[in-house]
Amino acid sequence: MLEASLVDRQDFEDTVVKGKITAIEKDVAVIDVGLKTEGRVPLKEFSQPGKPADLSVGDTVEVFVERVENANGEAVISREKARREEAWDRLEKTFEKNERVDGEIFNRVKGGFTVDLGGAVAFLPGSQVDIRPVRDAGPLMNIPQPFRILKMDKRRGNIVVSRRAILEEDRAEQRQEVVKELNEGDEREGIVKNITEYGAFV
Incomplete structure (x- = not known):
């Protein structure tokens, strides 16, 4: 039973899991991830650039488990790494689809x-x-x-x-839309952008 328990605990490492905030102490959140040990995560890891963290006791959050237990008997977890893992998975799919x-x-x-x-x-x-x-x-x-x-x-x-x-993609699309609307014989107002020896660009 002990060996089975250790295997299950090791399976948690290097993965993103859901945990419950059990307490907020000064600048850290205490999180229970179901490992019989709790982990502590700095509140700044839950904040967005320019935005403070918005957390409450009882909230469920996703964290990355680095180690099941450290020398102090606590789980070593990170919200920042969890966000990074989630983001990379999403961005890789976006990159593949060229979106x-x-x-x-x-x-x-x-x-x-x-x-x-x-x-x-x-x-x-x-x-x-x-x-x-x-x-x-x-x-x-x-x-x-x-x-x-x-x-x-x-x-x-x-x-x-x-x-x-x-911006270049949007401008190309706008140019195509304008070209579709142009017909020979149309009269349109334009702006002279450049004048050369051989003519003017409008």
């Missing part, structure tokens, strides 16, 4: 920005923010918007996204 993914730009880093994709953090290169260079990215920060995943490497925990690709 858009929603995210929020929440920080500026060297060479670009970091984007929260609902649990996984991606890198947005500065060249992929917009079609034209962006001087002030402030208005783009902390608002939900679509991105295109350019590259994923789970082993390295690396995701690269583009906002520019979405």
Whole structure:
């Protein structure tokens, strides 16, 4: 019976399980995941970028079990890793289908920005923010918007996204819609965008 119990407990490790919050102490949540031992998770792991954690005793949450029991007899669990696992599974399917993914730009880093994709953090290169260079990215920060995943490497925990690709796709669709409406002989107002020796671009 002891051996069977140990096998069952080991099966929990490196998996995402549901647990119940039994107490909230200062800056940690005490969570029972059904292992006869409880684990403690910092409240900050339950918060979203720019948003505080919203938890109550009795809430059911999903956590990642790193170890069934540590030297103190507690389960070593993580909400952050659970969110990351969930997000990676979802994003891999999105990447395979070449679909858009929603995210929020929440920080500026060297060479670009970091984007929260609902649990996984991606890198947005500065060249992929917009079609034209962006001087002030402030208005783009902390608002939900679509991105295109350019590259994923789970082993390295690396995701690269583009906002520019979405803008280019939308502009191409708009151009196609306008072209469909144009007919020879139509009279339309336009804006002169450039003048050259051989003519004007309107």
